[in-house]
Amino acid sequence: KAGVTQTPRYLIKTRGQQVTLSCSPISGHRSVSWYQQTPGQGLQFLFEYFSETQRNKGNFPGRFSGRQFSNSRSEMNVSTLELGDSALYLCASSLLLTGSYGYTFGSGTRLTVV
Amino acid sequence: DQQVKQNSPSLSVQEGRISILNCDYTNSMFDYFLWYKKYPAEGPTFLISISSIKDKNEDGRFTVFLNKSAKHLSLHIVPSQPGDSAVYFCAARRETSGSRLTFGEGTQLTVNP
Numbered sequence: 001k002a003g004v005t006q007t008p009r010y011l012i013k014t015r016g017q018q019v020t021l022s023c024s025p026i027s028g029h030r031s032v033s034w035y036q037q038t039p040g041q042g043l044q045f046l047f048e049y050f051s052e053t054q055r056n057k058g059n060f061p062g063r064f065s066g067r068q069f070s071n072s073r074s075e076m077n078v079s080t081l082e083l084g085d086s087a088l089y090l091c092a093s094s095l096l097l098t099g100s101y102g103y104t105f106g107s108g109t110r111l112t113v114v
Numbered sequence: 115d116q117q118v119k120q121n122s123p124s125l126s127v128q129e130g131r132i133s134i135l136n137c138d139y140t141n142s143m144f145d146y147f148l149w150y151k152k153y154p155a156e157g158p159t160f161l162i163s164i165s166s167i168k169d170k171n172e173d174g175r176f177t178v179f180l181n182k183s184a185k186h187l188s189l190h191i192v193p194s195q196p197g198d199s200a201v202y203f204c205a206a207r208r209e210t211s212g213s214r215l216t217f218g219e220g221t222q223l224t225v226n227p
Contacts, residue, residue, distance in 0.1 A: 105157030
């Protein structure tokens, strides 16, 4: 069975631009969460979607937004990019909202802002 | 406020010996704990988890211990293999927070042949 697919794998953007990242969860998984990983910071929770509704949001500015479609695919958008937004962005899918059956991560999108 | 902490940024062990990775947490509302392994340029891979109602969970070479009174958990890998070399993340979840995981900063494990 296919895993969590994130596209693109690598992205280079200029300060001030906006970017959209995509995540396709495992088939049947309805919960998608997004995390940002920067050097020395571990993984920081961005937001979580379940059945097209944002259920949880981390402590990130409003420039970070997301959405989920009826097929559970999710996108996250970052507007007015800053150098500090350079990071590995990971999404994770799980069967249920509580993730009781485990979370599966994608390989991530490496975003570089120059 | 770092609610999940992994105080050792790195750990080096010999092949065949035991690796012990530690994790402390401050939020007593966490009810589920997970360990993930991560290689560079890949997403974290789930290793093992433990519910707060248990104090031990085993899966092959991996065992996780939970000490709720000390708010401490540890991951034991026995025997350690060179392929175990990776960054290990401890994560915690509150049932009321949906799928949101709070991660530690990670520990780089190096297993030397």
